[in-house]
Amino acid sequence: MNRPFSAKDHLPAQLFSVAQIRELDRQTIAAQGDDGFTLMHEAATSALSVLQHHWVDARKITVIAGPGNNGGDAFILAALAFECGIRVRVFTLGDLTKQTSAAQKALNMAVQTGISIERLSTASDLSGDVLVDGLLGTGLSSEPRDEFAQAIAAINAADIPVLALDVPSGLNADSGVVYGPVVKADVTITFIGVKRGLLTASGPDVCGALELAELSVIDSAHANIVADAERISWARLHDEMRGLAPRRGNAHKGHFGHVLVIGGESGFGGAAMMAVEAAGRIGAGLVSCATRPEHVPALLTRRPEVMALGVNSGLELAPAIQRATILAIGPGLGQTSWSELLLQQVLGAQQPVVLDADALNLLASPGWHCEFSERVAVLTPHPGEAARMLGMTVTEVQTDRFASARLLAQRYQAVVVLKGQGSLIADPSGRVALCTDGNPGMSCGGMGDVLTGVIAALLAQGLNAWDAACLGVCCHSAAADVAVADAGVRGLLATDLMPILRELIN
């Protein structure tokens, strides 16, 4: 099996907010005592080498330069490219009278080389081997204004490879949200640090291959800037061996915990089954399942290893809870009075608990609020469940996924996994990790149930809530990456992951 390699593993772990990057930039420029032109020149130099690395024989490039320092980067890149024999055309946009002094110097540098510099118009011929997007960077403040929106549409319509400088124009580099038109880049060279929005929400869809040029800025620690989030992936965690200890010969099943999965309201028995199977495949010593009696025969047929208990009321659940070391409630739980009785039993227990799906929807409903400061807990909402739990719309949750994940972890005093592209793990202290594994094939029924079982099994084997959530999310997503590597994204089924989970965790 090809070991999954997250396409982002060449990047450092630190992820910064835009404000942090701009502060680093400001402090560096102040230390350098110039207007930022030195840093801009360094950015452009590294951008040109990235261009020549990806498009070795580029002979003709078109550069789109905006009115800010992102445009400044583009002007210098144009001048440098021209000086090494590449044919260059530059199109500018926006009010150049607002340029910073560094950007003005950059424009003059391009003018002095004799490059043709024209205002971008609908008639502009955007041709060449590579198109450089220097329109908007971290200064984007809202939906691109009309002439910028038109320019972005023209860039995408030009149908030639695009190198985006710092950020694909139109993408909010802080949240990964796009408000409207956005450049779809083949390669993005980002400067100083990886902005957190490049790796979550829509960021990965529009960045293409992501490169980092750290430039000679002051060290973030020196500027007492602590990275806003950390990037994790299966490959990275695997290398750091933040995984499970190897198994000793005289082990027995009691060493590896006993997971009790609670769920499977009438008609949703499959969800509980998938969580059960995933927990077994990740190595829980024992797995039990409390579900509607009608699902027990099917469950035992599929997985005779599981201890299946048909329950009609919460009271029947009590003995099963007593025997378990880890509880996982939610897969197919439903929101009926049966569901509520079971949730009440679980909330009254002490074991570490994973709450997913309808357990979260119930928690979000009035009269249910509770918090887990005295208990090991992992909550695994998708944006819709997160929205209900926060009393927000999904759009609001997605507008700043980092804030939403932190808010949930704070409010519930638990480790929270906010699923989606670039899944986030947050803990009550505000710590956030971003997983760069995974693919769109995962948005299919059952994937969440599998993740619930994975995380529960890692808790059962002794990992703390943070490590179980991080390792579980990466293992689950990496398994999906392996599954689609051969057969493609469409038609991935949650149960396809089962054998791969076992291989990865070993």
Ligand SMILES: NC(=O)C1=CN([C@@H]2O[C@H](COP(=O)(O)OP(=O)(O)OC[C@H]3O[C@@H](n4cnc5c(N)ncnc54)[C@H](OP(=O)(O)O)[C@@H]3O)[C@@H](O)[C@H]2O)[C@H](O)CC1
């Ligand atoms: N900070 C760094 O790490 C480095 C930054 N460099 C490069 O500089 C940009 C950031 O430059 P900045 O000038 O702050 O901002 P931008 O160039 O991204 O854009 C600002 C201009 O764009 C206009 N703008 C903003 N939002 C919109 C919009 N929605 N529609 C249209 N136009 C917009 C804005 O005008 P306003 O009137 O809106 O203020 C500005 O004119 C960074 O991305 C790097 O590429 C350094 O060169 C290297 C280090």
Ligand SMILES: [K+]
């Ligand atoms: K850009």
